[in-house]
Amino acid sequence: MLNSQPPMALDGVRDQIKSIPLDNIAALAKSAFNNKDIIPLWFGEGDVTTPEFIGKAIYEALCAGNSFYSHQNGIPEFRQTMATYLTGLNVKPVEMERITITSGGMPAIMLAVQMVVNQGDNIVIIDPVWPNITGIVKMCGGHTRSVRMDLGDDGWILDVEKVAAACNDRTKAIFFASPGNPTGAVLPVEVQKQLLELGRKTGIWIISDEVYCRMSFDQKVVPSFLDISEPEDRVLIVNSFSKSWSMTGSRLGWVVHPPSLEATMAMMVQYTSSGTTTYLQHGGIAAIRNGEEFVKFMTDYSRKGMEIVCDALDEIPRVILRKRPTAAMYAFFEIDGMKDSKKACLDILASSKVGLAPGFFFGKGSEKFLRLCFCRSPDQLHIAMERLKAALK
Numbered sequence: 001m002l003n004s005q006p007p008m009a010l011d012g013v014r015d016q017i018k019s020i021p022l023d024n025i026a027a028l029a030k031s032a033f034n035n036k037d038i039i040p041l042w043f044g045e046g047d048v049t050t051p052e053f054i055g056k057a058i059y060e061a062l063c064a065g066n067s068f069y070s071h072q073n074g075i076p077e078f079r080q081t082m083a084t085y086l087t088g089l090n091v092k093p094v095e096m097e098r099i100t101i102t103s104g105g106m107p108a109i110m111l112a113v114q115m116v117v118n119q120g121d122n123i124v125i126i127d128p129v130w131p132n133i134t135g136i137v138k139m140c141g142g143h144t145r146s147v148r149m150d151l152g153d154d155g156w157i158l159d160v161e162k163v164a165a166a167c168n169d170r171t172k173a174i175f176f177a178s179p180g181n182p183t184g185a186v187l188p189v190e191v192q193k194q195l196l197e198l199g200r201k202t203g204i205w206i207i208s209d210e211v212y213c214r215m216s217f218d219q220k221v222v223p224s225f226l227d228i229s230e231p232e233d234r235v236l237i238v239n240s241f242s243k244s245w246s247m248t249g250s251r252l253g254w255v256v257h258p259p260s261l262e263a264t265m266a267m268m269v270q271y272t273s274s275g276t277t278t279y280l281q282h283g284g285i286a287a288i289r290n291g292e293e294f295v296k297f298m299t300d301y302s303r304k305g306m307e308i309v310c311d312a313l314d315e316i317p318r319v320i321l322r323k324r325p326t327a328a329m330y331a332f333f334e335i336d337g338m339k340d341s342k343k344a345c346l347d348i349l350a351s352s353k354v355g356l357a358p359g360f361f362f363g364k365g366s367e368k369f370l371r372l373c374f375c376r377s378p379d380q381l382h383i384a385m386e387r388l389k390a391a392l393k
């Protein structure tokens with residue numbers, strides 16, 4: 001007799017996909033979605049909406065008929081605009097052949113990882129790290145090997161010898177973000193040069209996540225791999241419009257890659273998204289051409305948030321924050337006596353209605369840490385910090 005019961009759907013899912021934990025910040029925040037009583041400091045996004053001039057450019061582009069497929073690498077005008085922008089921002093010129101437009105920073109990282117990882121390969125990641133990279137590598141059939149930065153009075157420091165020791169013959173790339181999420185740590189140019197040397201010596205790729213490069217509180221731009229590498233180096237730089245142009249919901253980003261990979265990138269885009277939304281790319285052009293004032297505003301806004309939050313954290317005896325972040329949008333602090341960061345976040349959510357991200361999401365060794373996104377209105381941050389002071393007494 002035929003068994004009419006269909007096989008369980010979940011059992012049919014690919015093993016690598018099943019191995020990725022479903023527990024993440026979005027899952028934690030789901031229960032509190034749309035709850036206006038909660039101050040949400042758990043996600044990596046501010047509370048500033050996309051500026052009107054960008055919205056208008058997107059709308060006008062759509063109304064003007066820019067509704068057809070895009071070139072896979074991005075529309076030429078946008079790629080050229082990006083090349084000119086990056087040439088002005090960094091030490092060395094960047095040609096448009098090196099730019100591929102993506103539907104956000106995440107797809108940019110996904111393309112980079114898909115490009116270099118074979119089944120069973122690994123990527124060395126520098127942690128504390130934004131957990132999405134681990135999920136991406138697993139989705140591609142690889143795994144990550146972690147190197148933890150050292151935390152001292154000067155903040156988070158990376159020892160490149162530890163990175164070299166973590167690499168083996170299946171290591172295809174070294175991934176890190178500078179400025180980092182959750183630490184805000186900026187890799188000094190000397191450390192970047194050492195990483196580049198290591199990559200050149202071993203043939204291992206560098207994937208440099210520079211999503212927060214314009215959100216520096218003490219320098220115009222943080223050091224970029226574009227300043228020190230040659231076009232044909234095995235370096236992939238990923239970036240996004242999400243943070244500095246407040247466009248998290250639009251999904252717009254880019255990769256800078258060697259010029260010889262232009263066609264390969266186009267092919268990969270073809271078989272994934274088939275290109276980034278055409279009219280959105282016109283918003284990107286407007287953001288780059290007319291957005292410098294807004295970028296400065298966002299950095300100042302984040303800096304003010306950092307000051308409010310760090311001043312308040314200084315008043316909580318159980319909080320240990322060795323050094324104030326000098327970039328990005330996060331305070332990543334330790335709580336004396338706390339054992340389980342997820343339980344602590346759930347308790348704080350229940351008692352104080354403040355949403356924080358647990359440290360354990362950001363790698364081993366961060367179980368006693370919490371992450372707070374301070375890119376929010378001063379009024380809300382003051383209220384949140386009063387509540388936290390009471391909760392962490």
Ligand SMILES: Cc1ncc(COP(=O)(O)O)c(C=O)c1O
Nearest residue numbers: 044104105106177181211240242
């Ligand atoms: C370090 C880092 N890289 C990449 C991203 C992804 O950016 P996007 O929102 O454009 O996908 C984020 C988002 O939080 C991030 O923190």
